[in-house]
Amino acid sequence: MELTDVRALVVGATGALGGGIARALHEAGASLAVTGRDADRLAAIGEELDAPTFVLDVVDVERAAATVRQAVDALGGLDVLVVATGVPAFGPAVDADPVVVEELFAVNTLGATGVVRAALPHLDGGVAVVLSAILADAPTAGMADYSAAKAALSAWLTVARREHRRSTRIVDVRPPHLDTDLASHALAGEPPRLPEPLPATDVVDAVLRAIGDDKATEVAWDRRDGLVVR
Numbered sequence: 001m002e003l004t005d006v007r008a009l010v011v012g013a014t015g016a017l018g019g020g021i022a023r024a025l026h027e028a029g030a031s032l033a034v035t036g037r038d039a040d041r042l043a044a045i046g047e048e049l050d051a052p053t054f055v056l057d058v059v060d061v062e063r064a065a066a067t068v069r070q071a072v073d074a075l076g077g078l079d080v081l082v083v084a085t086g087v088p089a090f091g092p093a094v095d096a097d098p099v100v101v102e103e104l105f106a107v108n109t110l111g112a113t114g115v116v117r118a119a120l121p122h123l124d125g126g127v128a129v130v131l132s133a134i135l136a137d138a139p140t141a142g143m144a145d146y147s148a149a150k151a152a153l154s155a156w157l158t159v160a161r162r163e164h165r166r167s168t169r170i171v172d173v174r175p176p177h178l179d180t181d182l183a184s185h186a187l188a189g190e191p192p193r194l195p196e197p198l199p200a201t202d203v204v205d206a207v208l209r210a211i212g213d214d215k216a217t218e219v220a221w222d223r224r225d226g227l228v229v230r
């Protein structure tokens with residue numbers, strides 16, 4: 001897919017990865033629509049990218065579906081969807097507060113799948129890119145429910161990819177620990193000791209390569225080769 005002139009919706013554009021991907025798509029010539037939870041930060045990135053803005057908390061799945069429709073109308077169609085929303089929580093599995101667990105799944109699993117479900121009918125011939133995490137492949141101590149929520153998201157994306165293989169390419173992005181502030185926005189707990197973070201810009205570059213590569217279905221961490229697009 002040529003990125004010049006594509007119409008792209010970035011959900012979670014006020015985040016580090018979402019903002020980075022939105023800026024990179026803008027530089028590549030894409031027309032953008034962007035969402036975020038915080039109206040002021042969203043307005044700033046919308047102005048920077050000359051993009052229509054939509055305030056959205058993805059936990060509200062009905063509002064998410066309406067937002068996708070409004071963004072498609074504003075863009076005159078949709079070629080690329082990027083879902084970069086997510087939130088972690090930390091601590092031993094046995095100590096997890098059920099309210100926090102519910103929120104983790106509401107944001108990371110149901111919020112993300114709700115947006116993709118709403119966008120798929122508009123993405124014939126297009127690409128949906130969704131941020132899950134390496135935790136889907138490697139569930140990690142101190143992050144039981146965050147790992148489980150991302151694994152559920154990743155499983156859902158695998159099935160949706162099969163069901164839509166003739167119409168829409170679905171790219172599952174599963175990065176390792178990155179140098180963003182994600183951990184400081186945790187719903188609960190302190191992060192366990194994490195490996196040296198990878199620069200988020202590496203993931204932004206890989207996502208742009210994955211969107212442009214007509215065969216790519218994932219961005220994943222490979223122990224030998226590092227971050228791979230395949």
Ligand SMILES: NC(=O)c1ccc[n+]([C@@H]2O[C@H](COP(=O)([O-])OP(=O)(O)OC[C@H]3O[C@@H](n4cnc5c(N)ncnc54)[C@H](OP(=O)(O)O)[C@@H]3O)[C@@H](O)[C@H]2O)c1
Pocket residue numbers: 012013014015016017018036037038056057058059084085086087088107111131132133134174175176177178179180181182183185
């Ligand atoms: N950073 C890492 O180490 C890492 C590794 C693997 C995967 N990931 C995944 O990559 C994605 C982006 O993370 P990031 O590193 O860019 O962190 P980030 O800067 O904290 O971005 C997360 C974004 O999700 C948004 N968000 C959280 N809950 C939401 C909700 N209920 N409704 C709408 N938006 C919501 C945040 O909105 P606000 O701006 O309003 O808070 C923020 O824009 C996430 O899915 C994360 O799980 C990150």
